[in-house]
Amino acid sequence: MADAVLARQQGDDFQARMFWLSAALLLRGDGIVTKVAFETGPKAFDDVVIDYAAGKGPLDHHGKQILRLHKQCKWHVKPGDFGADELILPKFIGGEKHSFLNRAHDAQVAFAPTGEGAMFELLTNWNLRRADPLWKLIRTEWNALDLDLLFDGGPGTVMGRLRTGWADHLGIDEPELRKLARTLVFHTRLQSGAQLREQLNDRFASVGMRQISSAQTGFEYDDLIRKLHLQGRKEFDRKSFGELVREQNLLAGPPEPERTIVGVRSFMHPIDNLSARVPDMLDLIGDFDGRYLKDGKSWNGDLLPRAREFMVGAAQQGDHMRLVLDAHVSLAFAVGSILNVKSGKSIEIEQRTDGKRFWKRDDVPVDPDWPGIVVERVEMESGGPELAVAIGLTHDVLPMVKDYLQSRPDIGALLSVALDKGSSSGASVRSGSHAMKLAEAVAAAVRKEKRGSTLHLFIAAPNGFTFFLGQQQQALGRTAVYEWDHDGPRGSGYSEGIVVG
Numbered sequence: 001m002a003d004a005v006l007a008r009q010q011g012d013d014f015q016a017r018m019f020w021l022s023a024a025l026l027l028r029g030d031g032i033v034t035k036v037a038f039e040t041g042p043k044a045f046d047d048v049v050i051d052y053a054a055g056k057g058p059l060d061h062h063g064k065q066i067l068r069l070h071k072q073c074k075w076h077v078k079p080g081d082f083g084a085d086e087l088i089l090p091k092f093i094g095g096e097k098h099s100f101l102n103r104a105h106d107a108q109v110a111f112a113p114t115g116e117g118a119m120f121e122l123l124t125n126w127n128l129r130r131a132d133p134l135w136k137l138i139r140t141e142w143n144a145l146d147l148d149l150l151f152d153g154g155p156g157t158v159m160g161r162l163r164t165g166w167a168d169h170l171g172i173d174e175p176e177l178r179k180l181a182r183t184l185v186f187h188t189r190l191q192s193g194a195q196l197r198e199q200l201n202d203r204f205a206s207v208g209m210r211q212i213s214s215a216q217t218g219f220e221y222d223d224l225i226r227k228l229h230l231q232g233r234k235e236f237d238r239k240s241f242g243e244l245v246r247e248q249n250l251l252a253g254p255p256e257p258e259r260t261i262v263g264v265r266s267f268m269h270p271i272d273n274l275s276a277r278v279p280d281m282l283d284l285i286g287d288f289d290g291r292y293l294k295d296g297k298s299w300n301g302d303l304l305p306r307a308r309e310f311m312v313g314a315a316q317q318g319d320h321m322r323l324v325l326d327a328h329v330s331l332a333f334a335v336g337s338i339l340n341v342k343s344g345k346s347i348e349i350e351q352r353t354d355g356k357r358f359w360k361r362d363d364v365p366v367d368p369d370w371p372g373i374v375v376e377r378v379e380m381e382s383g384g385p386e387l388a389v390a391i392g393l394t395h396d397v398l399p400m401v402k403d404y405l406q407s408r409p410d411i412g413a414l415l416s417v418a419l420d421k422g423s424s425s426g427a428s429v430r431s432g433s434h435a436m437k438l439a440e441a442v443a444a445a446v447r448k449e450k451r452g453s454t455l456h457l458f459i460a461a462p463n464g465f466t467f468f469l470g471q472q473q474q475a476l477g478r479t480a481v482y483e484w485d486h487d488g489p490r491g492s493g494y495s496e497g498i499v500v501g
Contacts, residue, residue, distance in 0.1 A: 336470020
């Protein structure tokens with residue numbers, strides 16, 4: 001019984017924090033989010049509902065605008081996993097008669113009868129089973145279903161049997177199943193409650209709401225949502241939410257000074273849809289199939305000119321910029337090269353790591369105890385004139401780079417760059433000041449080397465570091481940045497991305 005009570009309380013708190021994360025956007029001046037509600041909407045998809053302004057809402061995985069997003073929050077005290085079969089079992093969502101797919105189909109028919117305009121999202125801290133067909137169907141850049149894969153193959157195939165099972169369970173045909181499948185989103189890589197609390201404080205700070213210190217055991221916003229529920233206040237537009245935060249003394253003071261906030265997106269973050277909070281964004285997702293550039297698209301012919309035009313236009317709006325980069329490593333480097341050290345701009349970069357959320361080149365004083373770099377030169381058998389650099393700040397990439405260079409006779413030398421203290425990890429780079437110091441050290445090491453016509457970069461590091469290194473591009477000369485095949489279907493190796501210079 002104690003476990004059941006704890007699970008319910010943690011589930012309620014998780015749902016409350018997802019509400020506040022979205023509702024805070026109602027205080028922004030961009031008008032993207034028009035209404036946020038909790039426990040109001042179709043059954044099982046009423047935990048959090050977000051309405052977007054026409055013409056301003058985020059785009060779905062087919063490039064169509066989303067006008068409404070329904071979230072179902074499913075938090076578990078103990079770890080577990082699920083697959084395609086659980087979606088037709090009522091007990092998976094705590095029901096007796098209706099399954100997740102039953103509820104999703106009812107919501108889809110009511111709010112997205114053509115399969116467009118609304119999305120229905122399951123947020124859970126359980127994981128998908130790796131061997132399950134559902135795991136293979138999730139497009140990681142969107143967490144939506146790959147319809148081409150789901151509807152590929154005849155009745156006797158794995159996907160055919162899955163389609164038949166789902167359609168028979170719902171009593172619908174395959175065209176109707178396709179409409180439903182198009183609207184489903186599965187988020188399973190969720191942050192801990194503490195990390196979500198930190199993200200909330202960042203959101204609150206950006207709109208002038210009071211933050212909750214991590215030293216406090218409670219989180220008053222969790223308690224407030226329960227009071228609002230008892231009062232029947234479950235739906236807020238921009239006016240009524242503004243009244244709420246004033247009534248409850250939730251305002252800390254004026255919002256942070258206005259900055260030009262821009263984003264570049266080439267893949268989707270699993271829980272944070274940039275188009276819902278970034279007013280001006282270069283959205284390149286349509287140029288990619290997952291994380292891979294679509295056939296017929298070119299890094300330098302298509303993406304680099306668009307990035308340059310977008311960034312130059314953004315830089316002309318003011319001297320203070322905030323960048324949000326949910327983008328490939330070569331795009332982060334390219335943006336840095338466009339906004340180089342001579343641009344004269346004050347630039348902050350949103351960084352999703354422990355510690356500071358927004359990095360600047362001088363955000364904190366330099367600490368002599370921060371890790372520096374150690375550089376080792378490796379001669380390749382080819383003896384070619386070109387130089388490669390393998391930078392492993394978050395993890396070691398040297399073995400993979402060496403394997404790739406076996407196919408590159410033009411590259412005769414490799415610089416291995418690693419940290420000189422401790423092991424590489426996602427938190428190895430401490431701040432913007434640290435990232436800038438490391439980028440300058442890498443550039444200095446490269447300048448000492450004899451190079452051919454192009455420098456070849458292989459980077460495992462936060463995008464903030466990569467941006468700062470891109471700002472050094474003029475000192476590095478013509479530079480090619482390489483992309484890693486994350487998911488494996490293209491050979492689990494490297495391929496050339498953007499070439500700058």
